Amino acid sequence: xxxxxxxxxxxxxxxxxxxxxxxxxxxxxxxxxxxxxxxxxxxxxxxxxxxxxxxxxxxxxxxxxxxxxxxxxxxxxxxxxxxxxxxxxxxxxxxxxxxxxxxxxxxxxxxxxxxxxxxxxxxxxxxxxxxxxxxxxxxxxxxxxxxxxxxxxxxxxxxxxxxxxxxxxxxxxxxxxxxxxxxxxxxxxxxxxxxxxxxxxxxxxxxxxxxxxxxxxxxxxxxxxxxxxxxxxxxxxxxxxxxxxxxxxxxxxxxxxxxxxxxxxxxxxxxxxxxxxxxxxxxxxxxxxxxxxxxxxxxxxxxxxxxxxxxxxxxxxxxxxxx
Numbered sequence: 001x002x003x004x005x006x007x008x009x010x011x012x013x014x015x016x017x018x019x020x021x022x023x024x025x026x027x028x029x030x031x032x033x034x035x036x037x038x039x040x041x042x043x044x045x046x047x048x049x050x051x052x053x054x055x056x057x058x059x060x061x062x063x064x065x066x067x068x069x070x071x072x073x074x075x076x077x078x079x080x081x082x083x084x085x086x087x088x089x090x091x092x093x094x095x096x097x098x099x100x101x102x103x104x105x106x107x108x109x110x111x112x113x114x115x116x117x118x119x120x121x122x123x124x125x126x127x128x129x130x131x132x133x134x135x136x137x138x139x140x141x142x143x144x145x146x147x148x149x150x151x152x153x154x155x156x157x158x159x160x161x162x163x164x165x166x167x168x169x170x171x172x173x174x175x176x177x178x179x180x181x182x183x184x185x186x187x188x189x190x191x192x193x194x195x196x197x198x199x200x201x202x203x204x205x206x207x208x209x210x211x212x213x214x215x216x217x218x219x220x221x222x223x224x225x226x227x228x229x230x231x232x233x234x235x236x237x238x239x240x241x242x243x244x245x246x247x248x249x250x251x252x253x254x255x256x257x258x259x260x261x262x263x264x265x266x267x268x269x270x271x272x273x274x275x276x277x278x279x280x281x282x283x284x285x286x287x288x289x290x291x292x293x294x295x296x297x298x299x300x301x302x303x304x305x306x307x308x309x310x311x312x313x314x315x316x317x318x319x320x321x322x323x
Contacts, residue, residue, distance in 0.1 A: 007028050007029045011175050032044060039157070040160075046087060046160075050083060072099060077099060084164060087164060089291070090289040091133055092104055092106050094108075095165065107283045112137055114275050116144070119193060124145065128193070129150070129151040129195045130152055130194065131198060133153055150176075152183075154179065159178045188215065189216065193222050194223050196227075198227065199227070200227040207262065226319075227316065229315050230312050232258075235255075237252050237254045240253075245295070245307050263321045274318050276315065277315070
């Protein structure tokens, strides 16, 4: 990647004369010229150490698997691992690059297996993935034939992880932008599918978030919303007094039926609950690629049904709705 510019000039060209052209004004041609972050030069140097290697095969439909093991020696794989670990922590994945397994904190492939049966076929669709991290689900959507996938992710290290993958995957129509949903044009009804997974509970106002999601969908477009919930009847909402699973920025956990009502009040129709799954320490855990505390450290050691704060352990619901 030495000498390559980290930016979005190619995407800006793609957006000309499309419903997404309004995004172009936000997109930097060169991230280094606009980013102010103390770690950015170190991350950029890591990307510059990536080998120039064209994968012999790519599988985005069954995994994010790039290249084959016989394209690298063990020493080369170790060197690649050392480079990519400079972009620690790797939270969403897993990925496989030339036989190197990136064992991320989240088994995002498990979540994808829960999502895919319930959304409309993605072939040819424009998709927005809000809070996408390194873009794992974006790559999987490209594997389903999506015409253009745009992820937004404010954490810069995850954006750099995306560029590390893009170094070996320049072809698929996947872009991860260093923004929040709130930084996009408010009225941008250009997407066929919008995903918001693991974001809603971090927002102080659920209705503002739902409204912004709706305004990104074309008429008839589809929303997939995934968030933390609690058991209970309609109207049940848990507001953590301080922290939830050691996170200070979790503002509310509604019951699934309450969340369904919120979506209806926000202007969505055909709202349906498609999945409710407890988060386990097999799906979210500490690994060599994410060495910080994870879910196990946030649960009550004497009762995994409770968080360390004594609140109900994580339960996640998925709902699908139409604009």
